[in-house]
Amino acid sequence: MLLPHRPRSFALRTAALAVTLGVLAGCGSDDTDPVASDPQPTAAEPTTPTEPTDTEPSEPTTSEAPDTVAAPIYFVGDSPTGPRLYREFRQVEADNPLEEGAALLVAGDALDPDYSSLLPALDIVSIEATSGALVVTLAGDAPTADKSMSASDAALAVQSLVYTLQGIAQTRDPLTVEVDGQPVQLLGQPTDTGVSATAPLEVLSLVNVTEPATDAAVSGTLVASGVASSFEATVLWEIRDSSGAVALDGFATASGFMDNVYPWETEIDLSSLASGDYTFAALTADPSDGEGPGPYVDTKTIVVP
Known part of the structure; x- marks a missing residue:
């Protein structure tokens, strides 16, 4: 840069x-609402496929569901005070936005070359927005630890997932990570009681x-x-x-x-x-x-x- x-x-x-x-x-340290800073950009509204023009009169049809929606993905980038989260809006499949958005984040698949990901290669089976929690289910052999990572980087990596999923789901519900139905630690952080979003000015x-x-x-x-x-x-x-x-x-x-x-x-x-x-x-x-x-x-x- x-x-x-x-x-x-x-x-x-x-x-x-x-x-x-x-x-x-x-x-x-103010505990402000992370999803309040996630307005959808005008240029990234859900897109609906258009039907071809027919020269003959046709019966009215019901509009199809959007193919894609704009998802805020919170990648990691450098700053004068160390790594911070940077938001990049991406189009994801409308019928599975949480898993599609998480896949982009985990892979570090950012359009901006200054952005990347600190998360390990999580093998995500499903992500569900339940009543009161965002539940990420991992495969049994999914890596959930990285001993070479500093505690601050590990915390920011987990926050990148929290912010991304909360932004997509437009909820403040905390994150829980499970394997075989049981909560597990993600990069050393317990998730059994849910991981909430850290105050924006501390991580963004x-x-x-x-x-x-x-x-x-x-x-x-x-x-x-x-x-x-x-x-x-x-x-x-x-x-x-x-x-x-x-x-x-x-x-x-x-x-x-x-x-x-x-x-x-x-x-x-x-x-x-x-x-x-x-x-x-x-x-x-x-x-x-x-x-x-x-x-x-x-x-x-x-x-x-």
């Missing part, structure tokens, strides 16, 4: 620095790009969007050329900050860009003026025809 470039036009309010950092540190990246998608072809006006928790709700953005130089920059304003990640959206005029490959980057504002770990960054490669 390219090192972030600090736009020239962004001025920091140094007088509020110490107070703001203290407030942000105190808000990281503080900035995440939903649109544009990786390798999207864009021209005219780019509508960029995502979620973030950034100082004063200011989300910086840059478009970098193939050499890493900043060709365009600006900022968007999220609908909130401090206690959760909140949606942001901005429109960018691309008419001044020559055809070629570019990188769209979204960054959190850095109130420490370089004294802290640095801004969170999420990037997507784009192509201007």
